[in-house]
Amino acid sequence: MLRCENVDVYYGDFRAVTDVNLSFGKNEITALIGPSGCGKSTLLRSLNRMNDLVDGARVDGQVLFQDDDIYAKNVDPIEVRRRIGMVFQKPNPFPKSIYDNIAYGPRVTGMKVSNMDDLVEEALTKAALWGEVKDKLKQSAFGLSGGQQQRLCIARTIAVKPDVILMDEPCSALDPIATMRIEDLMNDLRREYTIIIVTHNMQQAARVADRTAFFTALADDTTGDRTGVLVEYAPTSQIFEHPKDQRTEDYISGRFG
Ligand SMILES: Nc1ncnc2c1ncn2[C@@H]1O[C@H](COP(=O)(O)OP(=O)(O)O)[C@@H](O)[C@H]1O
Ligand SMILES: [Mg+2]
Numbered sequence: 001m002l003r004c005e006n007v008d009v010y011y012g013d014f015r016a017v018t019d020v021n022l023s024f025g026k027n028e029i030t031a032l033i034g035p036s037g038c039g040k041s042t043l044l045r046s047l048n049r050m051n052d053l054v055d056g057a058r059v060d061g062q063v064l065f066q067d068d069d070i071y072a073k074n075v076d077p078i079e080v081r082r083r084i085g086m087v088f089q090k091p092n093p094f095p096k097s098i099y100d101n102i103a104y105g106p107r108v109t110g111m112k113v114s115n116m117d118d119l120v121e122e123a124l125t126k127a128a129l130w131g132e133v134k135d136k137l138k139q140s141a142f143g144l145s146g147g148q149q150q151r152l153c154i155a156r157t158i159a160v161k162p163d164v165i166l167m168d169e170p171c172s173a174l175d176p177i178a179t180m181r182i183e184d185l186m187n188d189l190r191r192e193y194t195i196i197i198v199t200h201n202m203q204q205a206a207r208v209a210d211r212t213a214f215f216t217a218l219a220d221d222t223t224g225d226r227t228g229v230l231v232e233y234a235p236t237s238q239i240f241e242h243p244k245d246q247r248t249e250d251y252i253s254g255r256f257g
Pocket of ligand 2: 040042198
């Protein structure tokens with residue numbers, strides 16, 4: 001579905017991520033794990049050109065979405081972000097009603113929608129939120145709990161009919177019950193979408209992900225700058241039960257990071 005080939009990501013002269021080769025399977029959940037600062041968010045943002053919006057950020061190599069390079073000259077980054085949506089660490093609903101949060105994307109992207117009410121209901125249903133909000137669609141999204149706000153953000157992403165959903169530590173601001181609901185939801189969503197999640201919670205990766213990629217930061221011999229590299233990528237059970245690389249073993253057993 002999505003593939004990185006020799007991807008380097010720079011901020012100015014600083015190379016934050018080096019030579020990542022990774023392919024993400026359709027209808028799979030892939031977890032990106034590794035110590036803080038190893039470039040997980042940076043890599044995730046390169047998968048839907050969100051880094052275009054970050055000052056000084058530059059991507060080398062190729063990111064192929066269904067075999068097309070998303071950085072090719074003729075590609076519209078807005079369309080890339082519609083097809084490869086993103087959910088952030090802190091729920092970030094717009095200062096609008098619940099309904100308008102969902103309708104916003106379809107409206108601004110000029111999607112042809114025969115019935116917006118139906119689309120809003122469908123997106124909220126898929127995000128396991130409809131039952132909780134159907135009687136207060138005109139109320140502000142800020143009145144929802146953190147967990148509900150995060151499911152609203154997932155519904156907002158789904159509303160524009162993406163193929164891939166990127167999630168950057170989507171549960172780190174949530175309590176354990178709300179976290180569990182999002183994990184259940186991810187498990188349902190995988191039937192229809194390809195999901196890539198950054199998580200610092202290894203139990204979460206073990207619970208939800210089909211495959212897990214472990215990253216670490218290596219110091220450059222000459223400059224001493226630390227750059228993120230992919231150490232090991234395998235089915236999740238292998239990463240957690242029989243890692244091949246000593247660094248993976250050390251990380252998952254809590255010896256560093
Ligand atoms: N906007 C930015 N400008 C400059 N450097 C950045 C920026 N964002 C992240 N970095 C640097 O890139 C490296 C990787 O960061 P990040 O992708 O946030 O790591 P992670 O998500 O794994 O914690 C870090 O050294 C960080 O300081
Ligand atoms: Mg991060």
